[in-house]
Structures are given as C-alpha cells and as structure tokens.
Amino acid sequence: MRTKPDNFLKKNRALIISFFLPVIIMLGYFIFRQMYPFGKSSLLTVDLGQQYxxxxAFFRRTLLHDPSNFFYSFSKALGGGMLGEWAYYLMSPFNLLLLFFPGKTLTAGIMLLTLTKYGCAGLAFAFLLKKTKMQHGIALPLFSTSYALMGWFIANQLNLLWLDAAIFLPLIIYSLIQLNTQGKSVAYILLLGLMLIDNYYMGYMICLFLVLFFCWYExxxxQNMRDLFKHLWLFVSRSLSAICLAAVILIPTFFSLLDSKGQYTQESISFKFEYQPLKMLSKFIIGSFNFEQMPSGYPNLFIGSLALVGFLTYFVNSRFKLRERLMAFIITIFxxxxxxxxxxxxxxxxxQFxxxxxxxxxxxxxxxxIYLAARALKQNEFPQTWQIGLAALIYGGLIWYVLANIKxxxxxxxxxxxxxxxxxxxxLIILGAFSYSKTNAKYSKLVSYMLLFLSIIEVSANAIYSLNNLSYLSQAEYSEPSTALRKNSKTLSTKDQSLYRTGQVYSRTKNDGLANGLNSGSYFSSALEKSIPDFFGMIGNPDGDNYVTYSNGTLISDALLNMKYFISAKDGSEVSGKQPLTxxxxxxxxxTYTPISSNQLTKTYRNPNAISLGYVANKKLKAMKSFYDNPINYQTQWLSDITNTSDTVKYFNAVNFNEVVFQNVNQQVNLTDATLRRNDLSKDAQVIFKFTPKTNDSYYLTLGSSLDSDNVTLFLNNEPLKQYSTFRHTVIVNIANNSKNNEIVLTAKFKKPSLWLNNFVLYRLNNKLVKSQLAQVKKQQIKIKHNSQRSLSGEVKVSGHNQIFASTIPYSTGWHVKLNGKxxxxxxxxxxxLGFDLPQGKNKIQLSYWPPYFGFGLLVSSLTLLVLLLGxxxxxxxxxxxxxxQ
Incomplete structure (x- = not known):
C-alpha cells in the first residue's frame, strides 16, 4: 500500500526533476569554480558585487533591526525615500532567504537564492506544460531545463532582481489561459499583481507580452465574436484589477520615478535599426556572452538546439491551423x-535606453x-522528416553565417x-531518424531520454562557457572591507546615537553606507533622484545619472553637509600584514579633525566644524543660483548666502605653481584650459607641477572632466593620486593641509596624444575665515532632540530678521513640517x-516623512483585495x- 508521500512523489516526479535538474547543474558549476562557501571565490561580479x-545587506538590516528604513533612509546619498528602491530592488519574496545569512556569509545566501531561482524557473515552466497538457513525463524537464538555463537567465544571473520575471511568466500565462477557458480570475489577478509588486519594471514587460499572447490564444x-468580447472584457478588467492590487507600490513608485528615472525619458526617437538584424543569430551559439556584451551587446537568445528546431518546425507543422501559425509568425516578427x-x-x-x-x-x-517548440515537439507527434530537414537547412545557414562572420x-x-x-x-539526426522510421509511439520515451541527455550537456556547456568569460570577486575582497565597515559603524553608533553623516576615506562600493547603516553621502541606484547628482556635480564631487560619491569634500562642504565623522584606512606601514582596504x-x-578611535585597519576622526542637518540661514539662500563646473564659486556662494556675507569676500584664492616641468610636451605659460600635446608620439609624456605651501591652510586642486583616468594618470608626491576615476563635472581634490614649507609634487602622465587642462587650478583655502563663518552658522543650528529615519524634532533660535530654516535634507513633498505645533x-x-520660513525667536520644529501617494495606493490595493475576498x-x-x- 502506497503512502501519500509516495503517491505525491510519483505523481509529481517530472515536476520535481524539473526543479532540481537546473539546481544540480548550476551547483556543480559553482562548486567547480570554488564559489563560497565551497571555496575562496564568490558569485559577486559587476552590479551584483558593486550594488545588489x-x-x-540593507534588506536584512531593515527587516531585522530598523523597519523605518522601508520608507526613508539617510543612507541613500544625503537622504531619500526608499519605497521606489524597494519596488525595484528588494520586493522579491525570495529575498527572505537572506535573513538567515549574516555578515560575510551573505554571499552564501546569494548562492542559495540564485540556485532557488534557477529551480523555480524550471518548475514554473514544467507546471505550465503539464497543466496545459502540452507535454508530460520526462519531456517536462527536457523543455523546462532549456528554459531555466536559457541564455538570458545565465547572462543575467548577476541581476537577481530580474530573475523573478522568468519564474512568474509561465504561471501568469497559465492563469490567463484559465481565465479565458474557465473564467477563473483570482489566480490571474493575484499572480500579475504580485509580479508588479515584485518588480514593476519587468512586470511592465510581461504586461506588454500578455497582450500579444492573448491575441494569439484567442x-x-x-469560436465566435460573443466569446471573443467576453474574453477581452475578462482580460482587460482583470488586468486592471491586478494593477489596482499592486497600487500600494505602483502609485507612489510612479511619482517617485518622476524625480528619478523619469527625468531621463527619451524625448526623441530615431526610426532606425540599432544593428544589422542578422547579427542576433550569433546569440544562438553556445557561450555567446562575455563582459563586452553587458554594456552594449546583442539580445541573449540561446535556448538550445532542440528548442530552436522545435520553434522552426512549428510554423510548417500542419497539425496547427494556418490562422494560428500566421498569428504566431506575426508576433514572432514583432x-x-x-x-x-x-x-x-x-x-x-x-x-528609456x-x-x-x-x-x-x-x-x-x-x-x-520554447513554448512554441514544446507545442510542436509533442510526444508521439514528432515533426515530419521534411520539416526536420527544413529546420536543418535553416540551422545550417545560421552556423554558416556565424562562421563566415566569426571575427x-x-x-x-x-x-x-x-x-x-x-x-x-x-x-536533428535523432529526430529525423525516428520520424523517418515511423516508430515514434513505441520509442518516444527513449527519444525523450536521449534528447534530455543531449540538452543537459548543451545548456550546461553554454552556462560554463558564458560564465567563464566573467571575473568574480574573491570572498576576501568582499568580506574584509565589509567586516571593517560593520565594525566602524558599530563603534560610531555606540559612541554617538544622534543623527549625522559619516564621510568615507576608504570604501568598498558606493553603497557602503546603505549596507552598514552609515550616512556616507554616496549612493548607486537606478532610482536616484536627479537633483542629487546635479548637486554633487556642483559642489565638486563625482556624479552620474544613477550614482554619487562623496569623495571630494572641502572644509566647507564637510561642515555644511554634517559630515561629523570620517573613517580612514591606515597606511600600510601601520598595519601588520597586507592592508585589504582601498x-x-x-x-x-x-x-585638522580630531582622532577619536582606532582599530587594526582603520582610524576614525570627528569633524569639529560639522553643522546639524538644519540651520538658520539668510533669505538670500532661497535665490542661490546653480554653478556647473565651478565648485569653488558654488561653495563660496553657499556659505556667503547663509551668513549674508558680502560677495567680495573670498574663501578660496588661486595659487600659482612654483615650477612646471614639461617632458616631451609643448610648453605653456597659462596652464588653465590649455591643451598640451606630445612632441614625440612614440615616447611617454608627462608634466610635473611643483609648489611649496606658504601656510598650513588647506590646498585644493580643481580638475575638469577631461582630467579623468581615461586621459591621464596623476601622481601626488610620486604616489598614485587617490581619486575616483570618472567624473563628468569639475571636481575638487584636497592635496595639502598643514604642509607649510613642504614641497608638493604633482605629476600628470599622458594616456593620449594630447591633454586638455580643463579647469586645472590650484587654490588655497582661508581656513581661519571659513571656520569663523561656520562657527556663526553653528550658533543657530537645530538642536535635535528626537530622530529616526523618517522623523526628527528639535529647537532652533532665530535672532535676526529675513531668516529661513535651511536643511541638507533633500526636498520631497513627503516631508511635512510643524512649526510650533502648526x-x-x-x-x-x-x-x-528642504527649507521653510522661520519667525524670530525660539521655535519648536517637527519633521515627519510619509511617502507621497502611498496612502492613496494603500487604499486602492485594500479595496481591490476586499472586493476579491468578497467575490x-x-x-x-x-x-x-x-x-x-442538489
């Protein structure tokens, strides 16, 4: 007598194999490559290692320690709403697995997460094939493994946040079929709604495809027009219901995107082909992926030979009505x-590109x-010999084309x-032989096993060749800096529980602050508000459309942005063994800052000039203009407007170099904005700039965007200049302080035939004057008495007229302010x-954040869920x- 578990296993054996087969294949590869916890390497590469x-880590910290981070976090650059970040990066239910992997073991959790998604993709596709009776038995893992290990999944293994879409898609398609055939709508609404909550970006793509699939399926x-309109009504109304179910995420995220990705929407569209269309045929070849394909490659289309043959034979298979194949052909062309x-x-x-x-x-x-291939290669109904021959001819043409253009x-x-x-x-030989001999029914199971064996080897080979083309971080490269950052964060949180920012002099990534609870000012995200990189570009720090790095602060910006602490890596001479921190x-x-703690690898300093997140400023600050590529003027104007100082006051003064040595370079008298050229293109070229500070003040060098690492290598006192490698606006580099009478040598080595000294100017800061001005601002800073990630309250005293409350909290309509209770x-x-007007005298201030339109989205989702439950x-x-x- 069979027990229930035995019956379950027998009944679902093919589905279980469909889940575990991709998992076993990829686990074998990870073990072979010695990925942690099976060795010294890791799965971290590109964005997975630098961002996700x-x-x-932020996901774990929020759920386990500080849930208020869900709505807002000061670890997001200078602070920002997080709902859009969760919607894009972190709403996958699979991420809950990561809660069991603290600290450096997080990379092991990422491996488990990756393997689980491989398995679930195979299971979901097998479930679709089984429930629609397109395939059964051993044929299920045959097609599901091709799906789970398709080229897109392998190439985007590092983009874990997108992989859920490949898992949800087969389930949503099945629920759509159920909606049309049986009128069952709950599963369709729930699955599509969950996909949109999981990742609205990939969910949007699935929604577009559902329109195409609906047209094909109908x-x-x-049968008749009456049924067609009935199905159309069900499709449209239930799809809208799914969108309403996800409104709690979609509505606030939509308005968040208007300030971030929405600012970069393509305004002009060119009606052109982006490349020669035949070139995409190359992506059906094993291992057709490498690092160069990431920034600007061709679409990842590898699905294995069997699926490709099945797809090709579908269109000439007379078992399917001509209208079905014609519609499928139109959709395929599209x-x-x-x-x-x-x-x-x-x-x-x-x-958006x-x-x-x-x-x-x-x-x-x-x-x-693969879906059409599974439909065409149904067991006991293999394509006819001539159809396989036609597929072989087309496949041969594909191979010939790639061979002819392989270079x-x-x-x-x-x-x-x-x-x-x-x-x-x-x-092709196996399919052709069995089709020709007319013994399909008798030997179909054997054929399936043979095809499964070949398909497993083929998709495994593709995974191995593709992933071998990438380089990965070692476990130590991740764990050592991360462990140091966690220690620094814990030390600071123990010493000071107030709200402040912490500058980084060493880092692992731009999201170190997000991962470790440090408000570092740096950030990397596709949903970063455009105003933040604009601001960073104006104050002389590296910025891009989706990142900012606070690496080039001055005494002024450090103070006004509340950079209260700085964490620095010790010099190699101070560390026993190799310094793992960069x-x-x-x-x-x-x-000029105060050392407060030290450990084996790092030192921490306190900035005595740091000003709170909010302060009283003159009303002139409201009218402050933008200064692109002129960070010196911007910072001067910023401090002067706060204190109502005359425009004639200068904090920065331009300084000449004492000596400039040109080696294999044409000489110039005026350096700023000069174009230098190599005299002999076959020889190295460099310029040596020397100066000796006459005071112990801070000295800064401005570098225009042409002086990035693509064009020049800079050395400071014969050591490589520590500077973020790329920047699109002029940056400020701190090159001296407390160095009176000590010669400073800066060397610029050419990487190209010429070098443009764009905004190349040396400045001395009047430290005494700046500290005096900052001391005035500190007298009227807000004294914060209570704070969390989404609220703070305190007091501020206003002594003069025409004053406003100025903050370094990024403006958002989500911030609500009460002044003296109103x-x-x-x-x-x-x-x-964020700013607002202040009356004279003592003021109590309360700031609270609530995501814009979140309440409305929550109401829509709740009502939709209520209607579904009542129904x-x-x-x-x-x-x-x-x-x-009855």
Missing part, C-alpha cells in the same frame, strides 16, 4: 523587430520560442561554434534641499447553496 549585495481558440528596431526597443524598456544590459526583455522572446563576434570561438553544430546535428580619496584635511509650507532651496466568499456561498439544493 549592499541592497541585500486566434487559436476562436518580437524580433523589438530586438533591433529602436522605437520598439524603447517601448519594451519604458522609453537601458544603462548596460540591453534588450532586457529577451527572456520573453526565449519563452515564446565580428568576440564572444564566439571556433570551439563553441563547433560544439553548437555538433549538438544541433545529433538532435583608499577612496586624498584627505589631508583630516589633520503645519507650514515647505519649499526647495538650492534646487535640492470569493460569494462564489463559495453560492457553490455550497447549490450543493445543498
């Missing part, structure tokens, strides 16, 4: 045009191809092309920060009543 792993099953025609490409990406990882929707194309494809070798041809030939920037200004209007100052209860009641009557 820090978001995962064409296949068309999908493939989307992979190369700019307007359609932009449509799938929300009218992707920054790296192009054609992110290609998982949908792969799903469509154009850096990601393909003759070895991988030969393997592809071999697997294709073997699969310095981010030069910071001689630390000599709500007041806020406004934006400096194009970035389910009503349906159950009617069903029970009918049973009683």
């Amino acid at each position: 792993v820090d978001f995962f 064409t296949v099953n068309y 999908l493939f045009l989307s992979l190369c025609f700019e307007p359609l490409d932009l449509l799938w990406h929300g009218f 992707p920054v790296w990882y192009p054609y992110r929707f290609s998982f949908i194309v792969s799903f469509w191809m 154009r494809f850096s990601f393909i070798s003759k070895e991988t092309l030969s393997f592809t041809a071999l697997f294709a030939a073997l699969i 310095s981010l920037t030069e910071k001689p200004d630390l000599k 709500e007041v209007k806020t406004y934006k100052i400096q194009g970035t920060f 389910a209860i009503r349906k159950r009641f009617i069903s029970k009543k009918n049973r009683i009557i």
